Amino acid sequence: MIAGRVHAIVAAGLENPELLARWQQEPDLLRTYGVDPAAFDLDAIWKFAGLSAKVKHNGLRAELPLTFRFLNVNGLEIEIFGAYASHKARTGTRYAPTTAERIVELVDFLRDWLDFRRREHSQLWDLIRHETALAELRKLTPSPKKCRVPHVVGEIILHEMNSDPRAIGKLLREKSFDPERVQRRVTRFCYWNAGDLDEICILELDELGFNLLSLVDGKRSLADFNRLLGGRVSKKLNSAFAELAAVGVISLG
Numbered sequence: 001m002i003a004g005r006v007h008a009i010v011a012a013g014l015e016n017p018e019l020l021a022r023w024q025q026e027p028d029l030l031r032t033y034g035v036d037p038a039a040f041d042l043d044a045i046w047k048f049a050g051l052s053a054k055v056k057h058n059g060l061r062a063e064l065p066l067t068f069r070f071l072n073v074n075g076l077e078i079e080i081f082g083a084y085a086s087h088k089a090r091t092g093t094r095y096a097p098t099t100a101e102r103i104v105e106l107v108d109f110l111r112d113w114l115d116f117r118r119r120e121h122s123q124l125w126d127l128i129r130h131e132t133a134l135a136e137l138r139k140l141t142p143s144p145k146k147c148r149v150p151h152v153v154g155e156i157i158l159h160e161m162n163s164d165p166r167a168i169g170k171l172l173r174e175k176s177f178d179p180e181r182v183q184r185r186v187t188r189f190c191y192w193n194a195g196d197l198d199e200i201c202i203l204e205l206d207e208l209g210f211n212l213l214s215l216v217d218g219k220r221s222l223a224d225f226n227r228l229l230g231g232r233v234s235k236k237l238n239s240a241f242a243e244l245a246a247v248g249v250i251s252l253g
Contacts, residue, residue, distance in 0.1 A: 060103055127165045130191075150225075156190050188206070209243065212241065
């Protein structure tokens with residue numbers, strides 16, 4: 001077997017992990033290149049491709065420390081980054097040049113790839129959205145707004161989760177991590193930057209507060225909100241807005 005040909009095939013597999021998957025399913029395809037399938041440990045090459053993709057994303061660790069810790073303790077790093085490398089090869093796209101853009105691309109990939117029926121996948125999805133929301137708000141400089149309708153004070157990001165990512169983060173700081181200890185429940189969070197980049201607030205909201213806040217756009221008046229709920233003045237609606245205003249996340253104008 002010609003060493004140069006073997007090296008070329010290994011390089012091709014690392015560059016395009018989709019080939020590795022195909023060769024694993026149809027090893028005889030390698031014979032068309034004049035090499036013996038038994039000479040290759042395709043699983044090892046696959047793992048190396050995932051490791052290579054992970055290393056290329058080490059710059060994200062500063063923004064997503066708990067996410068990378070979660071991947072490590074749950075043994076998901078190679079599986080996810082191997083699949084991500086395959087996705088990039090299949091779509092013919094390169095990794096984004098900046099850390100912020102790479103985070104967006106990774107989150108977009110995970111949104112479609114993760115199986116939310118798997119506990120660790122669901123927890124990973126909550127955790128990475130939690131950390132990306134905090135990272136994004138730290139970079140924003142909220143602009144003051146003046147209007148006579150409810151409006152957000154500063155900048156917010158809203159996420160509905162399947163668990164509490166803060167609880168996941170706390171468990172990840174312990175010596176061992178057991179995903180079974182994370183309670184599965186719907187939680188609704190508002191990540192809020194009121195203007196101080198060093199102080200990002202995390203508000204846990206009830207369903208009404210979360211949905212109302214998602215509709216606050218600086219254009220709808222209180223009367224508009226009442227019409228959305230059937231045209232009657234709602235004490236519960238007014239009370240919910242008053243609570244949000246008391247916290248400071250909105251101003252009633």
